Amino acid sequence: MLSLIDLTDTTLDDYSGVLPRGRFDVSHAIEVVRPLCDAVRDEGESALLRFSERFDHVIPTDLRVPAEALRDALDQLDPAVRRAIEISIERRRTVCEQIETEQVYRSVELAPGAVVGNAMIPVHRVGLYVPGGLAPLASSVVMNVVPAQVAGVESLAVATPPQAEYGGLPHPVTLATCALLGVDEVYAVGGGQAIAMFAYGVSGLCPRVDLVTGPGNIYVVAAKRLLRGVVGIDAEAGPTEIAVIADSTADPRFVAADLISQAEHDPMAGSVLITDSRELADRVGDEVERQVTRLATVDRLRRALDGEQSGIVLVADIDQAVDVANDYGAEHLEIQTADAREVARRIRNAGAIFIGSYAPVPLGDYSAGSTHVLPTGSAARYSSGLTVRSFMKSVHIIDYSREGLNAIGRGIMDFAEAERLPGHAAAIEVRLEEER
Structure with a gap:
C-alpha cells in the first residue's frame, strides 16, 4: 500500500524533489469559486441560499443559527464528549495564556526624547471557518476560538456547512462546542461562499470581518487566495500530512496507527515514514495493511495511502532522516527514535513536533494543548501554526x-x-x- 523510496545510497543538497507529495491545484479551483464569491458580494443572502441548495443539498431555515439551536445542541451533547471537549478547551487556553501571549506594550528609549514602542493590538473582528464535510471538525472550533479569545478579539463569528441530516443546521457537536465557548454568532454557511460572506459582509446578516482563519477544502483555500487583500487570511492550508522519523526501536504498531490516523482525513492526505531500518519499514507496511481493514474509513484510507503523497522513505541513518524531514517540512512530524528529544532539537521545518512513542498526532488534534491549525505543503519552512499571535497586530509607536x-x-x-x-x-x- 505504501510505496518505498530508497535513499540509502543517495546524497542530495535538497531532497524535496524526490519525496512523496500530492498535487493541490488551487489556481484551478480559483476559477470555480470566483463566480460564487462575486455572487455573494453582489446578491448577498439569496446567493448563499442558492449555493447551500446546490452544494449542501439543503436550504437552511436560518443562515444564522438561532440561539436556541446552540443551547439545544449543548443540552443534548453526550456527557463524555462534553467532558472531552472541556478538557481540550482548558488545555488549549492554558497554553495560549502561558506561552503564546505577548506583552501589550513595550518600548525602548534610543536617546533623550527618542522612544519607539511596540503595541500588540488584537484584530477587531474575525471569521472562523470550521469544516463539515467528510468529518465535522468540532475540534477546529476550539483551535480557532480559544486563541482568538485569549488575544482579545472583540467580535467572533463561526461559519460551518449546513447538514441535510440535521434539517439545515450544522453538525450538533460543532454547535455544542460553540455554545461551550460562548460563541453565539454562528452561520450555517460552508465552502468558498462562507469566505466571501466574511470578506464582503452580507447586509442584514453578517458584517464583514477583518481576518478569516481556519482549515477547509480546496475551494475554501481558493476563496481565501482570491479574497486575500479584501480580507486578511491565516494561511492557505492544503490536505493534512504526517511524517514520522523512526528507527529500529520504534513500535511498528504505533507508527502504522499514526500514519493511518492522518490519512483518514482526506483521500489527498499524506502519510510518510522516514526510517533507517528496513525491517521496521517492512513491519510498518504489514501493520498498515492489517490495521486499515478494521476501520470504517477503509476506502478513504486506501486512496490516501496508495497515493503519490504517501510512502516510506528509507535512509542511511538518522542524520539523513533529519535532512529529509527538514526538506519535507511536514505539517505534523513525529519522532519515534531512541534519542527523540535530541533529534527534535535538529528539526527546523515542521508545523508541530511530537516527541516519543506516546505523543501521537491525534493527541495534538484534540487535547495536547497545542494548535492543530498548522502549515501544510512544506509551508512550515516559512510559516507557523495558528496561535494567539495570529490574531494580533504589531504596531510601532514612534514618540520623538x-x-x-x-x-x-x-x-x-x-x-x-x-x-x-x-x-x-x-x-x-x-x-x-x-x-x-
Whole structure:
C-alpha cells in the first residue's frame, strides 16, 4: 500500500524533489469559486441560499443559527464528549495564556526624547471557518476560538456547512462546542461562499470581518487566495500530512496507527515514514495493511495511502532522516527514535513536533494543548501554526520630542537626498528651522 523510496545510497543538497507529495491545484479551483464569491458580494443572502441548495443539498431555515439551536445542541451533547471537549478547551487556553501571549506594550528609549514602542493590538473582528464535510471538525472550533479569545478579539463569528441530516443546521457537536465557548454568532454557511460572506459582509446578516482563519477544502483555500487583500487570511492550508522519523526501536504498531490516523482525513492526505531500518519499514507496511481493514474509513484510507503523497522513505541513518524531514517540512512530524528529544532539537521545518512513542498526532488534534491549525505543503519552512499571535497586530509607536528629532535630523535629510526624495528631507528641515 505504501510505496518505498530508497535513499540509502543517495546524497542530495535538497531532497524535496524526490519525496512523496500530492498535487493541490488551487489556481484551478480559483476559477470555480470566483463566480460564487462575486455572487455573494453582489446578491448577498439569496446567493448563499442558492449555493447551500446546490452544494449542501439543503436550504437552511436560518443562515444564522438561532440561539436556541446552540443551547439545544449543548443540552443534548453526550456527557463524555462534553467532558472531552472541556478538557481540550482548558488545555488549549492554558497554553495560549502561558506561552503564546505577548506583552501589550513595550518600548525602548534610543536617546533623550527618542522612544519607539511596540503595541500588540488584537484584530477587531474575525471569521472562523470550521469544516463539515467528510468529518465535522468540532475540534477546529476550539483551535480557532480559544486563541482568538485569549488575544482579545472583540467580535467572533463561526461559519460551518449546513447538514441535510440535521434539517439545515450544522453538525450538533460543532454547535455544542460553540455554545461551550460562548460563541453565539454562528452561520450555517460552508465552502468558498462562507469566505466571501466574511470578506464582503452580507447586509442584514453578517458584517464583514477583518481576518478569516481556519482549515477547509480546496475551494475554501481558493476563496481565501482570491479574497486575500479584501480580507486578511491565516494561511492557505492544503490536505493534512504526517511524517514520522523512526528507527529500529520504534513500535511498528504505533507508527502504522499514526500514519493511518492522518490519512483518514482526506483521500489527498499524506502519510510518510522516514526510517533507517528496513525491517521496521517492512513491519510498518504489514501493520498498515492489517490495521486499515478494521476501520470504517477503509476506502478513504486506501486512496490516501496508495497515493503519490504517501510512502516510506528509507535512509542511511538518522542524520539523513533529519535532512529529509527538514526538506519535507511536514505539517505534523513525529519522532519515534531512541534519542527523540535530541533529534527534535535538529528539526527546523515542521508545523508541530511530537516527541516519543506516546505523543501521537491525534493527541495534538484534540487535547495536547497545542494548535492543530498548522502549515501544510512544506509551508512550515516559512510559516507557523495558528496561535494567539495570529490574531494580533504589531504596531510601532514612534514618540520623538523636538530634542530627539534634532539629534539625528540632518542625517535623515542626507539619507533622503541620497534617495532623491527631497520632500522627505523637507519634512525634516521645516522642523529644524524652528530652532533657528
